[in-house]
Structures are given as structure tokens and as C-alpha cells.
Amino acid sequence: MEKISRDEVAYVANLARLSLDREAVVKFTAQLNDILLYMDKLNEVDTTGVEPMSHAIARKNAFRPDMVAPSLPVEASLANAPDARGSCFQVPRVIE
Amino acid sequence: MTELYELTIHELQDKLRAGETTSAEITASVFKRIDAVEKEVHAYITLMRESAIEEAARADEAILRGEMKALTGIPIALKDIFCTRGVRTTCGSRILHNFIPPYDGTVVEKLRAAGAVFTGKTNMDEFAMGSSTETSFFGVTRNPWDLTRIPGGSSGGSAAAVAADECIASFGSDTGGSIRQPAALCGVVGLKPTYGRVSRYGLIAFASSLDQIGPFTKDVEDCAILMNVVAGYDSRESTSVPENVPDYRSFLGRGIEGWRVGIPKEYFIDGIDPEVEAAIREAISVIERAGGSCSEVSLPHTDYCVAVYYVVAPAEASSNLARYDGVKYGYRSGDNRDLLDMYKKTRSAGFGEEVKRRIMIGTYALSSGYYDAYYRKASQVRALIKRDFEQAFADCDCILTPTSPTPAFKVGEKTNDPMQMYLSDIFTISANLAGIPGMSVPCGYTKSGLPIGVQFLAGHFQEGRLIQIASAYERQAKIEKRRPGL
Numbered sequence: 282m283e284k285i286s287r288d289e290v291a292y293v294a295n296l297a298r299l300s301l302d303r304e305a306v307v308k309f310t311a312q313l314n315d316i317l318l319y320m321d322k323l324n325e326v327d328t329t330g331v332e333p334m335s336h337a338i339a340r341k342n343a344f345r346p347d348m349v350a351p352s353l354p355v356e357a358s359l360a361n362a363p364d365a366r367g368s369c370f371q372v373p374r375v376i377e
Numbered sequence: 378m379t380e381l382y383e384l385t386i387h388e389l390q391d392k393l394r395a396g397e398t399t400s401a402e403i404t405a406s407v408f409k410r411i412d413a414v415e416k417e418v419h420a421y422i423t424l425m426r427e428s429a430i431e432e433a434a435r436a437d438e439a440i441l442r443g444e445m446k447a448l449t450g451i452p453i454a455l456k457d458i459f460c461t462r463g464v465r466t467t468c469g470s471r472i473l474h475n476f477i478p479p480y481d482g483t484v485v486e487k488l489r490a491a492g493a494v495f496t497g498k499t500n501m502d503e504f505a506m507g508s509s510t511e512t513s514f515f516g517v518t519r520n521p522w523d524l525t526r527i528p529g530g531s532s533g534g535s536a537a538a539v540a541a542d543e544c545i546a547s548f549g550s551d552t553g554g555s556i557r558q559p560a561a562l563c564g565v566v567g568l569k570p571t572y573g574r575v576s577r578y579g580l581i582a583f584a585s586s587l588d589q590i591g592p593f594t595k596d597v598e599d600c601a602i603l604m605n606v607v608a609g610y611d612s613r614e615s616t617s618v619p620e621n622v623p624d625y626r627s628f629l630g631r632g633i634e635g636w637r638v639g640i641p642k643e644y645f646i647d648g649i650d651p652e653v654e655a656a657i658r659e660a661i662s663v664i665e666r667a668g669g670s671c672s673e674v675s676l677p678h679t680d681y682c683v684a685v686y687y688v689v690a691p692a693e694a695s696s697n698l699a700r701y702d703g704v705k706y707g708y709r710s711g712d713n714r715d716l717l718d719m720y721k722k723t724r725s726a727g728f729g730e731e732v733k734r735r736i737m738i739g740t741y742a743l744s745s746g747y748y749d750a751y752y753r754k755a756s757q758v759r760a761l762i763k764r765d766f767e768q769a770f771a772d773c774d775c776i777l778t779p780t781s782p783t784p785a786f787k788v789g790e791k792t793n794d795p796m797q798m799y800l801s802d803i804f805t806i807s808a809n810l811a812g813i814p815g816m817s818v819p820c821g822y823t824k825s826g827l828p829i830g831v832q833f834l835a836g837h838f839q840e841g842r843l844i845q846i847a848s849a850y851e852r853q854a855k856i857e858k859r860r861p862g863l
Contacts, residue, residue, distance in 0.1 A: 285741065293737055296740050298724050301725070316795065319796060320684045322680070323684050323754050326761065331758075331760050334763060336616065337573075337763065340573075340616065360477070361476055373719050
């Protein structure tokens with residue numbers, strides 16, 4: 282049974298900002314189908330009325346006082362940048 | 378003659394206190410061992426030899442001044458997922474191959490403050506996604522017990538480094554078994570604490586509702602020593618929990634007289650290796666001889682753990698890994714038409730195949746139209762898995778299971794079949810989903826000499842209980858101490 286088509290794989294790849302060549306699309310389609318078929322197991326479980334769980338230890342929002350604290354200096358923040366100019370990260374032109 | 382690198386933390390501390398050795402000697406011994414075996418094992422991505430020698434010298438000065446702290450002068454290795462100030466931190470990925478963090482994570486800070494000497498950053502599956510350390514951009518780590526086999530994963534380098542005596546102890550992270558499974562496959566002790574027990578600040582995120590940091594050690598006492606250093610609340614990490622931290626050493630040697638130990642029937646499945654099953658049956662009888670009373674318990678949703686995990690973990694990963702876009706740090710592709718083109722080229726060349734596969738699964742499971750069928754459904758079944766444990770722990774103090782269904786498998790054996798690889802975490806994933814602590818302790822060897830591990834599980838914040846039963850087991854079982862024939 283086909284859970285996911287090649288077109289869908291290509292669509293999801295775009296959402297994830299990945300470019301896959303034809304060969305990778307074919308391979309991933311087969312593998313994702315296997316994995317998604319396995320996940321169908323979950324439909325065997327009756328979850329009516331079960332609250333979805335997102336964290337193991339239930340905690341309320343962890344707030345701290347809204348006070349200014351030291352942060353990384355600009356030079357340290359930019360030290361790993363593939364490209365930087367002045368105090369900014371530099372990227373290819375976005376606006377024509 | 379016993380070499381210094383063969384000793385445990387507590388044995389070395391006795392020698393340091395008695396003035397029988399120095400941190401400089403211990404550190405030199407460990408690096409001598411690294412020089413001898415690292416070429417075959419490949420446990421490390423980056424060695425920190427020079428800074429280690431300096432840290433050892435400072436440790437020796439501190440000891441002379443009578444200022445010996447919890448880990449003064451002890452050589453410790455760190456999985457390359459921990460941010461280390463000024464030391465390259467790759468997460469096993471090309472996309473971070475040149476990343477030099479400007480800060481230390483909390484665990485690194487605490488270890489440093491306790492006087493530890495850092496030997497280096499250990500190899501791992503890329504972004505901790507894998508069970509064999511084969512997905513690392515920096516090559517495969519070999520199992521010290523058999524170099525044709527994998528060390529487990531994703532913290533395979535940290536486990537192999539301890540087993541091969543290339544450090545005295547190490548740290549890893551565990552999202553679905555990434556400490557306990559390699560600990561079992563390499564014959565060392567590995568503990569995954571309760572979710573929230575150890576701060577994840579400075580740990581590169583894989584799946585934020587599952588990730589936990591924990592130690593690899595040569596024995597249970599060393600595990601308690603390290604937990605005393607790293608456990609506790611951290612205001613910089615909003616999921617760390619302000620729960621009291623006991624003295625974990627106080628649980629050593631207490632015994633388990635009268636303990637009720639649950640054996641989940643769902644964990645003795647077809648496909649479990651017969652030698653592993655025999656070793657676990659023997660571990661059960663050891664626990665009985667130590668005064669525990671073992672009886673069957675049921676965790677009815679066990680069979681769904683892998684399916685839940687491979688929805689939840691990739692979903693969280695797809696979101697966490699969105700930050701790798703070639704803008705602020707790490708790899709950036711050249712020759713980009715525009716910003717979108719740069720993102721795609723950077724991520725496609727920067728991530729390996731397994732990471733892409735999981736990003737794809739996660740993006741799909743969270744995408745419009747599939748969210749309810751996959752992510753929401755998995756989160757509901759996850760709640761039932763957690764409830765299974767709550768019900769089981771109403772009837773027992775602790776649960777005993779195999780850590781891994783098989784001993785270490787061959788390099789390359791499962792790399793082309795992701796589903797088979799995923800099933801090797803079948804006994805460890807449940808603890809991450811429920812957020813409970815789990816610990817793997819060596820419990821014997823196969824006929825061909827591969828280590829086997831037994832896993833203990835307890836309720837939230839019951840790491841002390843795990844150390845207590847593991848210590849009782851270790852004393853009663855008297856598993857023969859062997860060293861890999863490297």
C-alpha cells in the first residue's frame with residue numbers, strides 16, 4: 282500500500298528546505314512508506330478521551346523576572362558566521 | 378602491573394588523596410592509551426590533549442593546597458553534542474564541522490567547576506540520530522570488544538572510550554536509548570536520568586521532550602559520583618526541575634532486601650537473542666539472591682513505543698534542526714542564487730542521509746492534514762505508555778529488563794534498513810517517552826565474548842533507587858572483570 286507518493290516526498294522536502302535529486306526521492310519514498318506503514322500500528326490503540334502528552338514532567342510555564350542580564354557580545358555572536366559585515370550576519374540578497 | 382588508565386574514579390581519588398599519584402600522571406596514562414588504541418577504535422572526533430595537560434597541572438596544584446573537589450584531576454570525555462567554549466563542537470555533522478561555541482553548557486560548567494580534566498569530544502551518530510554511531514560525518518566508531526562490530530549509539534564514542542580505557546568516565550545524551558544501549562553493547566555502566574533532572578542548557582537539541590544527559594562509567598560507584606556533580610535545577614533551562622537532589626553515593630551498598638522487582642512480560646519477545654535472554658534470566662536470579670522478590674508486571678502498550686517514538690522524535694527534530702540554515706554558524710554552501718537556494722543547498726549538503734530522513738518524517742507528521750493522524754495520535758499513545766509505568770510502579774519498586782535485544786551487531790549490518798535499526802532501541806525508548814530514569818549495568822558476555830547489559834527502570838526522580846539496585850546487583854553478581862583485547 283502506498284502511504285506517500287513521490288510527489289508528496291518532493292513537496293515535504295521543499296517544506297523542510299531540502300533539495301532531493303530524483304534518486305533520493307525514489308529511495309526516500311520507499312523508506313518513508315515502510316516507516317509510515319509501521320506507524321499504522323498506532324491506529325490499533327483506542328485513544329478516545331486521552332489527553333495528548335507533550336512533556337513527561339508536567340510543569341507550568343517557567344517564568345523569570347523580566348530583568349536585563351548580560352548576553353553574548355556582538356563579536357562572539359558573529360565569530361562563527363559564514364559571512365558577516367559590521368555587526369550583521371550577511372546573506373544573499375532577499376529584496377530586489 | 379595495573380595501568381592508571383584502567384582504574385575507576387574512586388580508585389584514582391584514593392591514590393590522589395594518598396599522594397600515590399598525580400593528575401598529570403593519570404592524564405598522561407590516559408593519553409598513552411589513546412595513542413595506542415584510538416586508531417583502531419576511533420572513539421573521538423576531537424582530542425583536547427594540550428588543555429588536558431594544563432588542567433591536570435592545575436588539579437595537582439589544587440591537591441597540594443588541599444583543595445580536592447568532586448572530580449579534581451579525573452580525565453573525562455564529552456560527547457560532541459555538548460557545547461564547549463572555544464572547542465569545536467560538531468554533533469557528528471558536516472553542518473557543524475567548524476562550529477566553535479562561545480560558551481560552556483551547564484554540565485560542562487559543572488564538571489569544570491568540580492575539577493575534571495577534559496580528554497576530548499567523542500564520536501556520535503549525526504545529531505544523535507542512530508543506534509550504531511555509523512551516521513557520523515567523521516567516520517564509524519568500532520566496538521572495542523570486536524572491531525568488526527558497532528559500539529551502539531548514538532553515544533557510541535563515549536561508551537567505546539570508557540570500554541577501551543581512553544578516558545576514566547564520559548558523558549553522553551539519551552533520547553531513545555543513546556546512553557543505555559551503547560553502555561550495554563560496550564560493557565560499561567550507563568544512566569539516563571529523569572527528564573528534567575540534569576540541565577540540557579548547552580546540549581545541542583535533538584528531540585527536546587526526550588533528551589537527557591547522563592554518565593558512562595566503569596562501575597556503579599563512579600556513576601553515583603558523577604550524578605552528584607551534574608544533577609540539579611538550572612534557571613537557564615526551563616524544563617529542568619527544582620526537585621531536591623540526594624547524595625547518590627548514599628544509595629551504594631544499602632542492599633535491596635524486600636524490594637519488589639517487576640519483570641515486564643512484554644519485554645521477552647521473539648527476536649531477543651537467546652544468549653541475551655539467558656543472561657537476563659540469570660540477572661533475575663541474582664536479584665532474588667540479593668533479597669529482591671521478582672514478579673511479572675505488565676506494560677501493555679510496549680509494542681507501540683517504537684512507533685510513537687519515530688513520530689514524536691522526528692517531529693521535534695524537524696523543528697529543532699530548522700535553525701541550521703547557513704546564516705549564523707556552521708557550513709554554508711557556495712554559489713547561491715538567492716536566500717532560499719542557500720538554505721536548500723546548505724541543508725542538503727550539510728546533513729547526512731539519516732538526518733534528512735528524520736527531518737522528512739517529522740515534517741510530514743506535522744504537516745497540514747497529517748498532524749492529527751500522526752503527531753496527535755502518537756502523543757495520546759505516549760500518555761498511555763506513561764500511565765502503564767505509573768500503574769506498574771504501584772506494584773513494584775523497580776523494573777528489570779534487557780537493555781538491548783541483541784549484543785553488538787556488525788558494522789554495516791543495518792545501515793540500509795532504517796526500520797531494523799530503529800527496532801534495536803525497542804527496550805530503551807519507553808523510558809524516554811515516560812520521562813523515567815533508566816540504567817544499564819553489565820550482566821555478562823556471550824560465548825563469543827560480547828558484553829550484555831541489564832536495564833533497571835524506576836519512577837520519576839528515583840535515580841537513587843536505580844543506583845541502589847545496580848550496586849546490589851554488581852556486588853551479588855560479581856561479573857568477571859574482563860578488558861577488551863585491544
